[in-house]
Structures are given as C-alpha cells and as structure tokens.
Amino acid sequence: MPPSTRVHIEVNENMVPCNIPKSILLxxxxxxxxxxxxxAPTSFSxxxxxxxxxxKKRMLAEV
Incomplete structure (x- = not known):
C-alpha cells in the first residue's frame, strides 16, 4: 500500500471488525x-x- 493510505475498519457494537478482509490487512x-x-526494540522488558x-511515538506515526 502507498504511504498515508487509510484502511477503514467497521466494527459492530462489541467492537468486533465487520469487514474481515480489511481487518486482516491491518x-x-x-x-x-x-x-x-x-x-519496537526488544531491549525493554x-x-x-x-x-x-x-x-511508541514512531510506531504510532508509522501506523
């Protein structure tokens, strides 16, 4: 996927994804x-x- 592409994940009332192919992609x-x-370095326990x-900030920016 190109950078800055957004994937919309719909969830039901129990916060379970409804559109399975897109949730698998995410x-x-x-x-x-x-x-x-x-x-995500493994040097931190x-x-x-x-x-x-x-x-954490870099990971959130990446996602």
Missing part, C-alpha cells in the same frame, strides 16, 4: 510493525518504561 501490517526491531516513549 492486522498483518501491525504484525510487521511489531516485529521491526528498529521501531516493560513497555511502560520511559525510554520506550520515542519508540
């Missing part, structure tokens, strides 16, 4: 972001660590 992309050692803040 989940696959989030998995790629989570496995990126530059965006706790995500609440203050040192994780710059990494």
């Amino acid at each position: 989940c696959s992309y989030l998995g790629v972001v989570a496995r990126d050692s530059i965006l 706790v995500w609440r660590n203050k040192g994780m803040e710059p990494f």
Whole structure:
C-alpha cells in the first residue's frame, strides 16, 4: 500500500471488525510493525518504561 493510505475498519457494537478482509490487512501490517526491531526494540522488558516513549511515538506515526 502507498504511504498515508487509510484502511477503514467497521466494527459492530462489541467492537468486533465487520469487514474481515480489511481487518486482516491491518492486522498483518501491525504484525510487521511489531516485529521491526528498529521501531519496537526488544531491549525493554516493560513497555511502560520511559525510554520506550520515542519508540511508541514512531510506531504510532508509522501506523
């Protein structure tokens, strides 16, 4: 997908995705972001660590 492309995910009243193909696309992309050692380093054992803040901001910007 080109950068800045948005994927609209519709959810029902229980917050369960209704349009499965698009939600699979989003989940696959989030998995790629989570496995990126530059965006999500494994050197932090706790995500609440203050040192994780710059990494969290980069991940959100990426998504």
